[in-house]
Amino acid sequence: MQQSPFRHAIRWDIVRHFAPTALPFAGLGVWALSCMNPAYLSLLLGLFLMGNLPLLFRKPASCCTVATVPVAKLHMLGAAAGFISGFTGAVGLVFNGFYYRLGLRKEEIIATRAANEILLHLLKIILYAIFGLLSTQATVAGLAVAMAAILSSMGMKYLLPYLHDRLFHHIGHAAMVIAGIMMVIIAGEQIAQQENITVHFAHADEEVAASLSWQEHTFALEWENGGEL
Template sequence: MVVWVVLFFAAVMAFALSAVAGGGAGLVLMPILGVILAPESVPAALSIGTAVSSVSRIAFFFQNIRWAIVVRFVPLALPAAWGGVLLLRQMQPAYLSLLLGLFLLGNLPFMLRGRRGVNNSQITGPQSMVWLPVIGVLAGFISGFTGAVGLLFNQFYHKLGLEKSEIVATRAANDVLLHFVKVILYVNYGMVSQATLLAGGLVAVAALAASFGMKLFLHHIPDHLFKQVGHGAAVLAGVAMMVMAGQHVVAQDQVVLQYTRQSHAVGMAVDWRQHRLSVEMEAPIELEVRHSLIAQEMQPSSNAPLQNATLSILHISPWQGVYVTRLE
């Protein structure tokens, strides 16, 4: 019971932040939902909640929607979302979450820049509209795979010269069909459980409350603060996504980092699934890089035996140069 109460209040705060940042509630909630639900259920719960959020934002800001953007964004985003859902069924989303986290961290320079050069990034005109179908494909695919896109493409909306209310309204119009299609696909592929529906319902109620507050207070927020909070929220979401995804990768792929020190050498090794990549510095000065296979029946550890395979060792020496030796 406590965990659901925590989720609700976290969702209210996330959508309140989203109201100021122009999106990103789903990305902020991903680490919290990842603790409650199975990884494959997180996108479905996010899609249920954010679909309701998009509907409420359309109702509150309908007059601010830029339909010229919507008609270029949505048509290719929908089939791309189907592709993202199909990929989600085939593999864990942890590795893509790592990449998205790194992408979000790219907002750090914009956040540190402050108010300087805010208008320099705006590029209005037909040349910006040309890229909208491409943005739609990318947003649809990533949204189908992760359940949320949020702030990933907010900078593009700024470059189109949209005001904050237009960004909120147009993003909602772009996303609402996308979320409903994804929910149908998640249900069709058996990725929605009772816990998923409960989590999605709580997120939806929190989204409604935040949307009502946004209607009252959005016009009081300065444009430069709107952008700054957006960049800051993206950075925080990126850090959270990378931490959560890193934990999943370490657990599911048995990632182990090892450090060894001997009288004549110092080395480090990383075990990943059945692979071991080791780097060793030998005296006097020679660097060795080797890849080996761990016996499948053994857990990764410094004492795990290696499979009988041909091993290649890359040597880097200031006296002998770069050369490769092979061990049978």
């Protein structure tokens, strides 16, 4: 049986510094999820991902594997990725830029990210169950996503050799932007429902009125007589 080429592309020098800090901070993120509303953090992460839009029009830097890995940065990356991943559920795309800046080949990016996130997700599944956050609906959705990921990885094994590094980077940046837009939309809807946020707009003759309601407060602007505020 032919072994997957991704297994040999894993950068274990990155994984062994990433995982030890990511795993405990993932536990901290799951605990924070049980106490706080993750919608606001999801909104901020979505806006951060949308900030990758200019990179779609920028020429990627030439790819060359680094000789040494910045260990301190890997520990900080692991801590940030672990906490945010535990708090929001998934955060892999947020740190794509870091893998790009390391100069990893596309096979190494996919394999190393997969190794890091498998460890994170296994721990999070256990912690979500312990904290009572793993509902039947979430379990079914997780299994569906897992099956889709397995099928995707099987297809990428044959497709990846035909992707130029520049195209691979553009696809990665496009995925970050799309994911950011979706996160902003979903988080915005959740916040609007939770905080009872509504927007009203009315136009009649020479009068225009707009109002924003947030919980028990209302902010309103009116234009009268074609220009009087």
